[in-house]
Amino acid sequence: MHLQVSSVSKSFGYGPKAKPVLDSVSFDLHSGQFLALVGSSGSGKSTIMRLIAGLDRPSSGEIRLDGQLIRGPGADRGMVFQKYSLYPWLTAAQNVAFGMRLQGRPKAEVRERTAYFLEVVGLVDSARLLPRELSGGMQQRVAIARSLAAEPKVLLLDEPFGALDLQIRESMQEFLHRLWQQTGLTALLITHDLEEALLLAQQVHIMAPRPGRIVRSVNVDLDRSSLAHLRVSPPFLALREELASVLRRLDSSLPA
Amino acid sequence: MPSNEADPLNRWSSLRRFMAQPWVLGLVGVATVLLIWLLTTASGAVDKLFLPSPQAVWQAGQAQWTSGVLVKDAVASIQRVFIGFALSAGLALPIGIAMGTNQTICRLLEPLMALIRYMPAPAFIPLLIIYFGLEELPKVLLIFIGTFFFNTLMIMDAVKFVPSELVETALTLGGRGLPILTRVVAPFIAPQVLDTYRINMASAWNLVIVAELVAATEGLGKRISLAQRFLRTDEIFVGLIVIGLVGLCIDLGFRFLMRKACAWAN
Numbered sequence: 446m447h448l449q450v451s452s453v454s455k456s457f458g459y460g461p462k463a464k465p466v467l468d469s470v471s472f473d474l475h476s477g478q479f480l481a482l483v484g485s486s487g488s489g490k491s492t493i494m495r496l497i498a499g500l501d502r503p504s505s506g507e508i509r510l511d512g513q514l515i516r517g518p519g520a521d522r523g524m525v526f527q528k529y530s531l532y533p534w535l536t537a538a539q540n541v542a543f544g545m546r547l548q549g550r551p552k553a554e555v556r557e558r559t560a561y562f563l564e565v566v567g568l569v570d571s572a573r574l575l576p577r578e579l580s581g582g583m584q585q586r587v588a589i590a591r592s593l594a595a596e597p598k599v600l601l602l603d604e605p606f607g608a609l610d611l612q613i614r615e616s617m618q619e620f621l622h623r624l625w626q627q628t629g630l631t632a633l634l635i636t637h638d639l640e641e642a643l644l645l646a647q648q649v650h651i652m653a654p655r656p657g658r659i660v661r662s663v664n665v666d667l668d669r670s671s672l673a674h675l676r677v678s679p680p681f682l683a684l685r686e687e688l689a690s691v692l693r694r695l696d697s698s699l700p701a
Numbered sequence: 702m703p704s705n706e707a708d709p710l711n712r713w714s715s716l717r718r719f720m721a722q723p724w725v726l727g728l729v730g731v732a733t734v735l736l737i738w739l740l741t742t743a744s745g746a747v748d749k750l751f752l753p754s755p756q757a758v759w760q761a762g763q764a765q766w767t768s769g770v771l772v773k774d775a776v777a778s779i780q781r782v783f784i785g786f787a788l789s790a791g792l793a794l795p796i797g798i799a800m801g802t803n804q805t806i807c808r809l810l811e812p813l814m815a816l817i818r819y820m821p822a823p824a825f826i827p828l829l830i831i832y833f834g835l836e837e838l839p840k841v842l843l844i845f846i847g848t849f850f851f852n853t854l855m856i857m858d859a860v861k862f863v864p865s866e867l868v869e870t871a872l873t874l875g876g877r878g879l880p881i882l883t884r885v886v887a888p889f890i891a892p893q894v895l896d897t898y899r900i901n902m903a904s905a906w907n908l909v910i911v912a913e914l915v916a917a918t919e920g921l922g923k924r925i926s927l928a929q930r931f932l933r934t935d936e937i938f939v940g941l942i943v944i945g946l947v948g949l950c951i952d953l954g955f956r957f958l959m960r961k962a963c964a965w966a967n
């Protein structure tokens with residue numbers, strides 16, 4: 446699997462009212478990699494995600510998956526939104542099965558994979574509950590299971606934990622990290638939380654706003670055997686502080 | 702001393718709990734009006750011709766029941782409402798969904814529908830009689846005209862409020878056109894569609910009575926206009942009460958359906 450984002454620009458609107466939102470964004474993502482895009486809100490993170498998902502078209506530049514130009518949405522790019530996007534009339538299990546049923550997979554296979562992915566996200570006991578009966582963290586785990594069950598080549602996560610409490614966020618970060626280690630998934634995570642990005646991603650791109658562009662890329666080669674230790678380890682804190690100052694400078698240089 | 706105080710307090714709170722049941726106050730309201738009606742007629746202050754007593758109305762109702770007129774009228778009215786509204790609801794669903802999902806269709810039809818919606822349906826009666834005579838068709842069409850545009854526009858609105866995340870999630874799971882309509886849009890709008898039908902059913906029920914007042918051989922509205930000709934106020938009251946009760950039953954039926962079919966939305 447190889448996702449190539451090449452010189453992608455995007456503006457909304459036409460003529461003199463056109464608003465540039467992305468300016469020549471380029472990066473690559475390979476099988477098994479975990480990549481994060483970090484930037485303050487309004488830096489075009491969701492926009493680039495939507496372009497990759499095929500929900501919107503770039504104004505210029507191109508996005509290719511395994512050499513194929515992306516022309517629209519497809520099951521090879523699963524997406525998890527920040528806002529809970531479970532189908533409120535379906536149980537947790539039915540939500541997980543939803544994509545597979547859209548794909549027309551055989552019933553037995555759907556049942557088997559649903560059970561498997563509910564187990565992977567630790568929600569076997571909640572299989573029959575409706576979304577409104579689940580906590581925010583559980584809902585996002587169902588959404589992730591639903592995406593994974595449809596067998597995407599890459600999982601696109603748009604601030605998946607942005608609406609959760611701090612405590613739950615941390616346990617969800619642990620969860621996502623374990624999931625990545627266990628399943629070998631390929632993930633693109635968008636967040637405005639620098640710590641989250643550095644904890645989870647092997648490579649982090651920092652984005653500047655107006656128009657959105659990548660201003661700094663770092664490889665994060667740290668020992669991830671324990672995220673709790675990593676959070677407070679000196680090299681991690683040093684890297685975090687260095688990049689935080691980059692983000693701060695970007696924010697303060699904005700016209701008020 | 703303490704037990705003396707606790708007792709009335711306790712009684713008060715259990716009374717309050719009883720009154721808090723949603724149906725209790727509603728029943729109290731109905732009973733109060735009935736009582737006032739009973740007392741007013743019993744006092745003889747009002748001419749019986751203007752305000753018949755509840756007993757007289759009950760007797761008139763019983764007479765209509767035993768002669769079979771009541772059932773025949775009710776069936777005739779309900780049938781008209783059912784056919785006219787089924788046509789309206791059945792056609793409004795696809796057109797409303799089309800308008801809610803497709804901007805071109807919406808821009809084409811919305812102004813037209815918004816305009817016709819404000820034309821009072823009863824004003825179409827003369828035209829319908831000229832075109833289709835005095836049979837069933839004009840009455841059914843009146844119900845259709847009076848509810849179709851409301852149904853369509855309200856369904857269109859429901860479709861427009863489907864959260865884009867739900868549709869986009871389906872797209873990124875490999876969903877396309879029709880399956881998204883049937884598996885995402887349809888279940889999401891189902892509660893609003895049922896509620897739309899429930900609300901507009903009330904106007905269908907109004908319109909059938911209006912149509913029958915003008916021209917019909919049977920039906921609850923027809924019975925009322927006949928009763929007026931013979932100054933039978935007791936029969937007018939029977940008609941009004943039956944119309945109200947049937948309408949209430951239809952409303953409750955829709956609520957029941959909604960609670961059963963769309964439990965997730967409650």
Ligand SMILES: Nc1ncnc2c1ncn2[C@@H]1O[C@H](COP(=O)(O)OP(=O)(O)O)[C@@H](O)[C@H]1O
Pocket residue numbers: 457458464466484485486487488489490491492493
């Ligand atoms: N459909 C759209 N039409 C017009 N402007 C948009 C649209 N989508 C996003 N934008 C603008 O693009 C900018 C970046 O938005 P977004 O990609 O959501 O940023 P982020 O996810 O980093 O917060 C914002 O200023 C937003 O107002």
Ligand SMILES: [Mg+2]
Pocket residue numbers: 490491492604
């Ligand atoms: Mg965003």
